[in-house]
Amino acid sequence: MPRLLLVLLGCALIPTPGIGQDFRPIPLQSQITRVQPWTGLVLWDTSESVKTDAVSLEFRYFAYSEIVTAKDTFDWSPVERFLAGAAARGHQGVLRFYFDYPGKPSGAPKYLNDLPDYRPITGKSEGKRTGFADWSHPELKRMTLDFYTQFARKFDRDPRLAYLETGFGLWAEYHIYDGPMKLGQTFPDKAFQRDFFKHLSNQFERTPWLMSIDVAAEARTPLAEESELLNLPFGQFDDSFLGKDHAKWNAKNWKFLGLDRWKTQPRGGEFSYYSDHDQKMALAPNGPHGIAFETLAREYHLSFIIANDQPKYQPLSRIAEAGKALGYRLQVTQFASNGTHARVEITNTGIAPPFHDAYVALDGVRAKQSLRGLLPGEKRTYVLRTTSAAPKLTIESDRLVPGQRIEFQADLPGQQ
Template identity: 45%
Template sequence: MRRFLIIFSTLFLGMTALSCSKNIQKNGGEYAHLDRIPLQSEIKNVQPMTGIVLWSTNGRSTTAKDKLQLEFAYLLYSDICKEKDVYDWSSMDALLEKVASRGHQLVMRYRYTYVGQQCAVPDYIKSWPGYEETVGKSEGRDTYFPDWRCEELQRFHLDFYRRFAERYDNDPRLAFVQVGFGLWAEYHIYDGPRIIGQTFPSHEFQEVFFKEMDKYFKNTTWSISKDAAPELYSPFEAKPELLDIRFGLFDDSFMHETHHKYNRDCLLFFNYDERYKIAPMGGEFSYYTTYDQQHTLDKEGMYGRLFEDEVAKYHMTYINGNDQPKYQTMDRIKEASMSMGYKFEIKDFRVKGNEAAVLITNIGVAPIYRDAYVAVGGVRGEYSLKNLMPGDEVWIHIKGDGVSAQAVPAIECDHLVPGQKIEYKADVNDKV
């Protein structure tokens, strides 16, 4: 029932926007008494919270910062907590500040397990009575896996994200959060000791985790890997009601040769073509082969598919592409980034006295996932653009001191860092 309500409410918002625009003919409909004001504007940059993502350690995040909006970082639980209930967020704060200083926002993922490395479980848990890590070969290297039988690890994991959300849920330096278990927190142990309930958390604990995450995060959208679809790893098959939770997806092998098979099946399992309306679709370019990395952004495409077409098909908002500067120019990376996420166009702008009306449409492939508002003369309309789906348009009425024919419309969002600006396209003349 809840899934129906979510989908219905989303569709209702879209239908409301469409019905509004259908009632407005070229003469402005109910706003015909307002004077049309010429307006010209272009989208010249990648839009905030969208595009190709480089790691925060990639030098191009600094030297080509005007071509990007997002940076990515893997982070360790053990860097934040070493003693029970003692959390030191200074490393997280420093990272966010560094990213924001470049006019960017962060996409981040905490992890326990990385091929060839020690487990990033807090030190105190490693000394907990009965806790026993598993050491196994993954990609030929000794890799350490956490012991999910340990109740203290389970408690810590929930407490960590509760505290994280309390601290960062409204932080404009943070764009998106990715969560998961297994290798790289990508929801699999494709090579190594895969024991559900031990080296990978039980379905029962995952169910608790998802429900708690839904409570913790009120504004920031969190995502899991599309590899959570198989019933081996997750409880979604047995507990389909969990699919009603508002979470996004990340596809960490985007554009590989057989993406249309397993990857697409996983995305369809999560009903991605409806889910994108409430949470972002993200991912990473495929590392299956060197060829994939070399050619994924080729203008002529790869494996018979064009990147921009796949972005539109899967409503992608962002994608990790840390190695792309090795193979593509930053101008091409910027161009590809501008095909992702939301994109707004103002189709009509009318003003009379202190009253204005703006007809705006989303010409992108996804919505914006934070509240954003059309403003004239510093006066915001009430309609949040996060409800404006691709292809939909809506009239926004604005009235108040500051509104005038000389005031240029702006799109305002409180979830931006200094230097960021949401642009829009406009080609409005004064002829009706």
């Protein structure tokens, strides 16, 4: 059964004379016409197809060395350019910083590599010469924690940023599946990982941060040994979504991290690259392995998924259609006024809650309580002061860039 929550906003949370009496329906018609902010399929900022309203999010990797130019010295201009470029296209950013990337030097800052006792390892990953950071060195650990302190201080409330993805290993996806995997050397020890998780939890107040579902791996992470770490506020992303063995391997990690975590923290992902077939058929009616994308996305309550290769295989209309199936979807089910107040009932018909603050507003005056966290099937009723017989109803947020708007469904005929 849908849950109903009465939220009295614009007035005290106590019975008020006149409220609840003689409310008359106000006609309201509205449609959701585009992918909603903070949701949908994600293209890299370098994609030839990125200038489109079929997506609302753009993705980019950064090496830490692009930002940290010397000890305690940060040049955020690459991040600024990425976010500014996305915002100019009416999109928001999803970004991830890495130390290890197949075929590239280590992403550790140069000043670390210049230290006489810092010993990075060069090995092969995916058949390519690859640099790996030296996690035995205390300065790398100190720098990493400070990096996120400084990043949060600058970008935590930035409306151009939707989500931060983070982690260690190849692509920061919490594994070194091919290459020299050595805990405490090429991969941080469990004690530091624990410190890292707690540190990020204390730094970010507004920006959701996510880690790969491979963080569930008992052999290389502390989560199985210290279950209280699962209470920390991190989301998850699945970097091989719709892969052939998804039900065998990925599903176990999702389960370990908490089947209800989606109710409070976002879930994202990336279409599987295990084979060209996985990419080519990702948005086919039955997916690459017999399960439609929308079906599995609904099962796992995804808000977004990286889909950079999809313009090769699908028209932008299909990419938009798939994107609109993700995340939240707001519907106004009641809109009425008694001359001094208006009552708005709103529900979420999507598959996940919104993970940024958004507010019901009448003629530009916002309710005090956010819609953030409104679960699928949940209903909330807001009562706001208004003297207008037909106030303009909108959903407003400070976490939007120019050109974005939060839409809602409504088909209310008004007084019969």
